[in-house]
Amino acid sequence: MNIVAREHHETAADWLARLESPECTPAERAAFEDWLAASAQHVEAFLEAERLHAMAASLRADPALRAAVPVPVMRPRRPVRPASRRWPLALAASLVLALGVLGWMRLQPGPVATAEYATAVGETRQVVLEDGTRMTLDTGTVVATAFGRDTREVELVQGRVRFEVGEDPARPFRVQAAASTIRDIGTTFQVTRRGDDVDVGLVEGEVDVSRNDGAASVRLAPGERVRVDAQGRFSRVQALDLPMAEGWPRGELVFRDRRLEDLVLEMNRYSAKPLRLGDPSLAGLSVSGVFRANAQGELVAALQEGWGLGAEDEGDAIVLRAAPR
Incomplete structure (x- = not known):
């Protein structure tokens, strides 16, 4: 006790x-x-x-x-009024x-505690909620939470979040993002929202991903991901890029045989001045490496040295081109 x-x-x-x-x-x-x-x-x-x-x-x-039990010696005591039996x-x-x-x-539904969390461009942030859930917010992310006596609701307005969900069987944990609802079953998972397209990746545990109207759903196993478009249509379940999923919460962009176009798009989320491909033929260039998310200059230097690219600051963007031969 x-x-x-x-x-x-x-x-x-x-x-x-x-x-x-x-x-x-x-x-x-x-x-x-x-x-x-x-x-x-x-x-x-x-x-x-x-x-x-x-x-x-x-x-x-x-x-x-x-x-x-021995009989105690009784001593005289003062009289008291009779006890009321109405009690x-x-x-x-x-x-x-x-x-x-x-x-x-x-x-009764009880009071609901609401809060909003956001990160600026180039910023990541960790938040521990009252139930012990840890949220890692990626750059340019906006999240709203509503926790009541019986529910734990999170809305991902934009950006990317990693959830390490605290145990509370009496209160289901749900994340809503555009046309999708993700129900946690004791997990670590990530949700990315870009516009009204949603990507859900599961690191460990289980999650159910469903349309908001409940018409379709899929359960993910660890190491799987699925995309849901603005109309609530599901992609096929694919393998989650675990090194990349584990890397960005640490501030690292981990790429393994990925297209340069994808790396540029990812790095641009962390930078005020974007990278731009001046030559469309560079989009499919295969790139591997670990790059610091908020170090655009280091990436440009690596591309110049390792892949022979040229870079020019044109004011509103840094333009990458194939180096002249």
Whole structure:
């Protein structure tokens, strides 16, 4: 039993003793009823105190135990007024009232705590929510949360987020992004929203990805991903690029035999001044490497040295071209 529970039980025992006393006043009974109605734990503690009191009374009535206990010397005591027997009825009524109120409270939706989180271009951020869920927000991301007594709802407005979901079986964890809803089943997963296209990748555990209208859904296994377009149409389930998925939360862009066009698009999400391909034939150039997400200059230098590209700052963009031969 923890400290708080022990305090509840001690308080309940004190109330029971006071209510048994002929000197208990109406004000004290009213205070007891307020205490009882304040918490379900108070009700449970008082019922347990009554149960223990009844057990003790039955033991006192046991003939064998009575014979084994020496008869105490009785001393005169001052007379007291007879105890009122109306208190059990009041107690029963207060218990019914408290349980009814608590039951009603459990049926109400309760307050919902809302919050918004955002990152600027080039920024990543980690947020730990009240349930222990850890969110890693990628660059240019906007997220809204709404946590209630029975629900945990997150909306991805734009960007990319990695979720490491805290355990709370009583409150399902759901992420809404455009036409998609992702329901967590104890997982680490990532959701990317660009416009109204959504990409969901599962690192560990399980998630169900469904359309908002519930007309279609797919369950992902670890290492899988799926895309959902603005009309709620699912792509086929594909393999998740785990090195890349594990890299960006650390600030790294991990590419393995990927198109240069994809690397440029990814790096541009972190930079105020974009990279642009001056020669369309460069789009399919195969690139591998680990690049710091917020270090555009390092990437340009690597492309110049390793792939022989040229780069020119044209004011509004850095243009990549094949180096002249």
